[in-house]
Amino acid sequence: MTSSDVMLSVRDLTVRFGALTAVADVGFDARRGAITAVIGPNGAGKSSLFNLISGAIRPSKGSVTLDGRDVTGFSPNRLLAAGLARSFQITNLFFELTVHENLRLAAQLLERGRGALRPVGASRIAASRVDELLVEFALGKRADELAGTLSHGEQRRLEIAVAMASKPRVLLLDEPTQGMSHADTRETGELIRSLSRDHGLTVLLVEHDVDLVMSLSDHVVVMHQGHKLAEGTPAAVRADPQVQSAYFGTAHA
Numbered sequence: 001m002t003s004s005d006v007m008l009s010v011r012d013l014t015v016r017f018g019a020l021t022a023v024a025d026v027g028f029d030a031r032r033g034a035i036t037a038v039i040g041p042n043g044a045g046k047s048s049l050f051n052l053i054s055g056a057i058r059p060s061k062g063s064v065t066l067d068g069r070d071v072t073g074f075s076p077n078r079l080l081a082a083g084l085a086r087s088f089q090i091t092n093l094f095f096e097l098t099v100h101e102n103l104r105l106a107a108q109l110l111e112r113g114r115g116a117l118r119p120v121g122a123s124r125i126a127a128s129r130v131d132e133l134l135v136e137f138a139l140g141k142r143a144d145e146l147a148g149t150l151s152h153g154e155q156r157r158l159e160i161a162v163a164m165a166s167k168p169r170v171l172l173l174d175e176p177t178q179g180m181s182h183a184d185t186r187e188t189g190e191l192i193r194s195l196s197r198d199h200g201l202t203v204l205l206v207e208h209d210v211d212l213v214m215s216l217s218d219h220v221v222v223m224h225q226g227h228k229l230a231e232g233t234p235a236a237v238r239a240d241p242q243v244q245s246a247y248f249g250t251a252h253a
Contacts, residue, residue, distance in 0.1 A: 007032040007202040008170055013052050013062035022048040024226045033200040037213045040223035046206045050174055054086045055079045085163040086172035095148030099139050102147050103130045106165035137161040153184030173205040189216050
């Protein structure tokens with residue numbers, strides 16, 4: 001992989017909470033337009049790693065580079081403006097607002113400069129983006145319904161649409177299929193694949209569904225006790241003896 005192929009680069013990323021080191025010297029590259037998954041058992045440090053990359057917490061050591069730009073320690077808002085958006089493990093929507101209103105708030109970032117302060121009716125760029133998202137994420141029939149009334153699968157789809165509203169170049173997805181039925185999981189996997197394939201989006205996801213990860217990802221990073229245990233193609237990671245012992249178990253050996 002050449003430097004021009006790398007969209008997101010993590011080097012020696014570390015965070016300590018008192019005597020606890022939650023993430024220790026983790027490094028990897030996420031290729032432009034590809035899907036990279038982070039997996040590992042509970043307590044492996046996956047969520048802490050995501051929070052470091054997305055600006056929710058500041059690293060004790062290490063760096064994060066976005067398309068060649070050092071963004072280490074940037075706030076989530078600055079990262080969003082730089083082209084990195086994320087969804088959350090727990091659905092993070094305004095349940096008392098409609099689907100359209102949730103998308104409309106997220107798309108306002110596209111009204112750059114003073115345009116961000118325009119009245120809703122005058123924000124034509126944001127309004128156009130909402131119309132695109134309603135079609136792309138098959139939410140048009142739900143546009144005027146409160147987000148809180150949607151099914152769990154629809155809420156997760158809306159949350160990904162909200163994250164995509166600002167047209168990011170990198171999308172971080174934290175457990176996007178958590179609590180979903182098999183059918184919703186399959187549809188979400190297809191949606192994530194289409195975002196990467198059709199839009200050239202770089203996707204980094206934490207996901208517990210190993211079968212989905214192995215079928216969806218181009219590259220897999222395995223975490224264990226705060227450290228990177230292994231990385232590589234899905235097939236190489238699944239065949240790694242250390243990964244089998246620490247994560248997959250003897251049934252996969």
